[in-house]
Amino acid sequence: xxxxxxxxxxxxxxxxxxxxxxxxxxxxxxxxxxxxxxxxxxxxxxxxxxxxxxxxxxxxxxxxxxxxxxxxxxxxxxxxxxxxxxxxxxxxxxxxxxxxxxxxxxxxxxxxxxxxxxxxxxxxxxxxxxxxxxxxxxxxxxxxxxxxxxxxxxxxxxxxxxxxxxxxxxxxxxxxxxxxxxxxxxxxxxxxxxxxxxxxxxxxxxxxxxxxxxxxxxxxxxxxxxxxxxxxxxxxxxxxxxxxxxxxxxxxxxxxxxxxxxxxxxxxxxxxxxxxxxxxxxxxxxxxxxxxxxxxxxxxxxxxxxxxxxxxxxxxxxxxxxxxxxxxxxxxxxxxxxxxxxxxxxxxxxxxxxxxxxxxxxxxxxxxxxxxxxxxxxxxxxxxxxxxxxxxxxxxxxxxxxxxxxxxxxxxxxxxxxxxxxxxxxxxxxxxxxxxxxxxxxxxxxxxxxxxxxxxxxxxxxxxxxxxxxxxxxxxxxxxxxxxxxxxxxxxxxxxxxxxxxxxxxxxxxxxxxxxxxxxxxxxxxxxxxxxxxxxxxxxxxxxxxxxxxxxxxxxxxxxxxxxxxxxxxxxxxxxxxxxxxxxxxxxxxxxxxxxxxxxxxxxxxxxxxxxxxxxxxxxxxxxxxxxxxxxxxxxxxxxxxxxxxxxxxxxxxxxxxxxxxxxxxxxxxxxxxxxxxx
Numbered sequence: 001x002x003x004x005x006x007x008x009x010x011x012x013x014x015x016x017x018x019x020x021x022x023x024x025x026x027x028x029x030x031x032x033x034x035x036x037x038x039x040x041x042x043x044x045x046x047x048x049x050x051x052x053x054x055x056x057x058x059x060x061x062x063x064x065x066x067x068x069x070x071x072x073x074x075x076x077x078x079x080x081x082x083x084x085x086x087x088x089x090x091x092x093x094x095x096x097x098x099x100x101x102x103x104x105x106x107x108x109x110x111x112x113x114x115x116x117x118x119x120x121x122x123x124x125x126x127x128x129x130x131x132x133x134x135x136x137x138x139x140x141x142x143x144x145x146x147x148x149x150x151x152x153x154x155x156x157x158x159x160x161x162x163x164x165x166x167x168x169x170x171x172x173x174x175x176x177x178x179x180x181x182x183x184x185x186x187x188x189x190x191x192x193x194x195x196x197x198x199x200x201x202x203x204x205x206x207x208x209x210x211x212x213x214x215x216x217x218x219x220x221x222x223x224x225x226x227x228x229x230x231x232x233x234x235x236x237x238x239x240x241x242x243x244x245x246x247x248x249x250x251x252x253x254x255x256x257x258x259x260x261x262x263x264x265x266x267x268x269x270x271x272x273x274x275x276x277x278x279x280x281x282x283x284x285x286x287x288x289x290x291x292x293x294x295x296x297x298x299x300x301x302x303x304x305x306x307x308x309x310x311x312x313x314x315x316x317x318x319x320x321x322x323x324x325x326x327x328x329x330x331x332x333x334x335x336x337x338x339x340x341x342x343x344x345x346x347x348x349x350x351x352x353x354x355x356x357x358x359x360x361x362x363x364x365x366x367x368x369x370x371x372x373x374x375x376x377x378x379x380x381x382x383x384x385x386x387x388x389x390x391x392x393x394x395x396x397x398x399x400x401x402x403x404x405x406x407x408x409x410x411x412x413x414x415x416x417x418x419x420x421x422x423x424x425x426x427x428x429x430x431x432x433x434x435x436x437x438x439x440x441x442x443x444x445x446x447x448x449x450x451x452x453x454x455x456x457x458x459x460x461x462x463x464x465x466x467x468x469x470x471x472x473x474x475x476x477x478x479x480x481x482x483x484x485x486x487x488x489x490x491x492x493x494x495x496x497x498x499x500x501x502x503x504x505x506x507x508x509x510x511x512x513x514x515x516x517x518x519x520x521x522x523x524x525x526x527x528x529x530x531x532x533x534x535x536x537x538x539x540x541x542x543x544x545x546x547x548x549x550x551x552x553x554x555x556x557x558x559x560x561x562x563x564x565x566x567x568x569x570x571x572x573x574x575x576x577x578x579x580x581x582x583x584x585x586x587x588x589x590x591x592x593x594x595x596x597x598x599x600x601x602x603x604x605x606x607x608x609x610x611x612x613x614x615x616x617x618x619x620x621x622x623x624x625x626x627x628x629x630x631x632x633x634x635x636x637x638x639x640x641x642x643x644x645x646x647x648x649x650x651x652x653x654x655x656x657x658x659x660x661x662x663x664x665x666x667x668x669x670x671x672x673x674x675x676x677x678x679x
Contacts, residue, residue, distance in 0.1 A: 095109040095338045095339050096338050108335070109340070109343060110343065111343060114261065117336050118260075118280075120280070120332045121257075121329070121332050121333075122254075122281035122284065123281065123283060123284040123287070124186075124284065124325055124329050125249075125329075126285045127287050127288040127291070127325055128246070128284075128288065128321070128325040129243075131285040131286070131291075132325065133155060134155070134289070134404050134407070135289055135293065135321075136292060136318035137151050137409065138419045139296060139300075139316050141657040143206060143318070144232040144236070145233045145656045145657065147656070147657055148638040148642045148657070149635065149639050150233070152634040152636075152638025152639070153240065153634075154236060154243055155243070156401075156631045156634050157239075157240040157247065158244070158247040158250070159247060159630040160244070160626075160631055161244040161245070161246070162247040162622065162630075163623055165251040167620070167623060169251045169252050170615050170618060170619020171616065173252055174259065174616055174619070179336055179339035181252040181256050182253060182256055184333070185248070185249040185250065185251060186253070187249070187330065187333040189246055189326075192242045195238065196243070196246075196322045197242075197323050198242075199239070200300070200319040203235070206300050206301055215517045215530045215531050216531055216537070216550075217506060217509035217511070217531050217536045218509065218531075255615060255619050256615060258274055258602070258606075259614050261274060261277060262614065263342070264342070268446065270606070271442040271603045272443065274442060275439050275443060278438045279435050279439040281438075282435045282438045283431065283434070283435040286431040286434060289424065289430060293420045294420075295317045295318065295320045296316030296318065296419055298316055298320070299314070299317065300317050309418050309419075309420055313516070313517070383609065386608050386609060389604060389608070390605075390625065392601065393624070393629065394625045395677045396463075396594060396598075397625045398629040398632060398636070399594070399633065399673065399674055400633070401630045401633030402634055402637030403637075405633075405637060406637050407426050408422040408423045408425075408426045409422070410670065411425055413660075414477045414577070414583075414666070414667070415477060415575055416574060429587065429588050432592075433591035433592040436592065437591070437592045437594070438595050438596075438598055438599055441595070441596045441597060441599035442599040442603070445458075450600075452604050455601075455603055459601050462597035463593075463678060466589070466593040466594045467679065469587075469589040470590050470671065471675075472583055472586035473670050473671035473674065475582070475667075476664055476666075476667035477663055479663050480575055481526065482527070482660065483525045483526070483527050483528075483533075484503065484532065485501075485528075485647050486646070487525065489505065489555060490523075490555070505534045505554045506531065506534045506554065506555055509531050513528075514650060515529055515531070516528060517570070520572060521533055521553060521566060521568045522556055522557075522566035522567050522568065526572055527553075527555065527568065530553070533550070533554075533568050534556070534565070535550035535551065535567075535568055536551075536553075536554075537551045539551050547569050548569070549570075550569070552567075553567055605617065605621060640670070641669070642658065643665070644662045645660070645661055
């Protein structure tokens with residue numbers, strides 16, 4: 001049966017036209033002879049439709065039927081000798097919402113505008129989920145008394161939701177109205193963002209201010225456990241719900257979104273379109289890191305405070321990004337919901353790509369054209385190329401998910417940076433490495449015109465280069481010495497135990513573990529608090545870069561030969577480690593070549609399966625990648641980082657978040673995981 005073809009349909013070659021005609025007629029069981037090269041078919045336009053002057057098929061052309069506006073019509077009279085006629089279905093290809101399809105918006109009904117709106121959606125998804133959430137991990141731990149493995153579970157909730165929904169979405173969405181699935185998915189992302197920000201508005205105001213005398217050496221220390229006994233750690237489940245909604249909403253974006261683009265452009269342009277789409281998804285996290293770093297410099301309650309971002313109890317305005325990102329996602333979902341099932345002129349691309357998929361498979365392996373039309377087909381995936389691409393993607397996802405979640409925390413610990421400084425530094429690396437690597441990967445495939453085998457070899461080369469660069473983790477910065485934690489007090493400890501925070505110099509101060517406010521002494525040692533340094537007064541007239549200066553610190557000595565008490569400055573001691581520029585360069589290389597292979601690997605996946613299997617295959621691939629990679633990645637990295645913790649928060653006898661990590665152990669654990677996954 002003849003199919004629809006738009007009036008403005010064009011073919012780049014005569015062979016494409018003949019292949020298209022053959023594929024359509026053969027589906028209807030017709031016999032059509034191909035004209036000889038000496039006598040090319042006459043192509044003309046009759047009554048606004050494409051008319052093909054081809055030898056008549058062996059059927060009664062007097063009853064030839066065509067589609068017109070979605071209805072079958074019989075043709076008689078002047079056009080009968082042509083046999084086949086294509087008439088466009090204009091109403092089905094218009095963009096709009098229900099019956100509202102104004103002519104003025106049809107200018108947006110093109111693949112480029114679809115790409116534009118999908119890029120905004122992927123940008124927002126990346127900014128919210130892979131940017132803001134990874135940036136505010138430390139602040140959420142501090143504000144809601146969470147440990148690293150708990151925040152790792154929050155991060156993994158997104159992938160758990162994706163894994164649960166992928167088979168459903170790829171099966172029903174692949175054969176359904178893709179733009180509607182995409183639009184409602186973006187809407188669910190917006191709802192998830194608002195849910196994630198909700199704990200800020202449902203909890204009491206964050207009271208992080210302490211009186212001037214609270215942290216000093218005094219016999220009248222108040223017990224903070226008597227003032228407040230409430231725990232906020234149960235809000236972990238609200239964060240998990242928000243992430244779960246994020247996962248549900250993002251599921252169609254990277255399965256149906258990719259196939260919708262692939263179906264509506266020429267196969268030679270598909271890698272570029274998909275590369276731009278994924279580049280936006282990479283730039284999104286970079287923007288999230290940069291904006292998140294700015295928001296974390298704003299106090300979470302928007303009122304005046306004596307604290308600074310360098311204070312260990314400072315909590316930035318972590319929730320602002322989720323409100324703004326959620327509102328933007330609502331707005332971008334509206335135009336996506338208005339796109340038709342197929343863009344005008346896309347039928348010829350689909351017909352041409354069916355034959356291409358079969359040519360790639362070759363004669364050695366049969367392809368079932370009915371595969372992917374039933375959920376029962378899931379266990380029948382026996383394509384070795386596809387399976388190994390999925391497993392390779394899972395190992396890369398494990399590493400990328402862990403690194404992106406705890407990368408800022410690694411920089412914060414190794415180089416003694418604040419949370420906002422670490423997030424901003426990480427964002428500066430992600431912008432060129434992630435965005436440039438993703439875009440260049442798609443461009444290189446198009447430029448070199450690589451086939452499936454060549455693409456996989458290119459991915460292998462990128463993996464080897466990033467594997468060599470990851471050994472930069474062998475170089476780490478030593479911890480700044482901290483009295484009672486990494487080094488004993490100069491005067492000797494007063495008690496024995498894993499943490500000797502009480503020494504003879506501060507034994508009369510009645511210091512409490514609940515008040516963590518590190519200071520840097522004149523002797524280069526860091527102390528748990530001014531009280532633990534034995535400081536008794538604050539100099540109101542003298543400050544250093546806006547930091548408080550404490551005097552008469554009995555545990556601080558300017559030199560070993562002097563018995564005169566020294567002073568201390570609020571905040572951590574600055575690190576003397578000079579490895580940061582060298583480390584950032586090689587870490588940039590790791591990220592660049594890891595993401596350089598992402599679009600080529602996706603292109604290889606699309607090319608090694610038949611056209612009817614693409615949505616289903618991408619859904620199965622994302623299930624494997626998330627189940628074996630993105631879900632366990634943050635949890636595993638969080639557990640490893642917890643193992644390297646030297647100083648835990650003490651909340652009235654209960655263990656809270658980690659205050660201080662052992663840098664060498666953190667580097668070794670990260671290197672081990674990276675090498676295993678890359679190999």
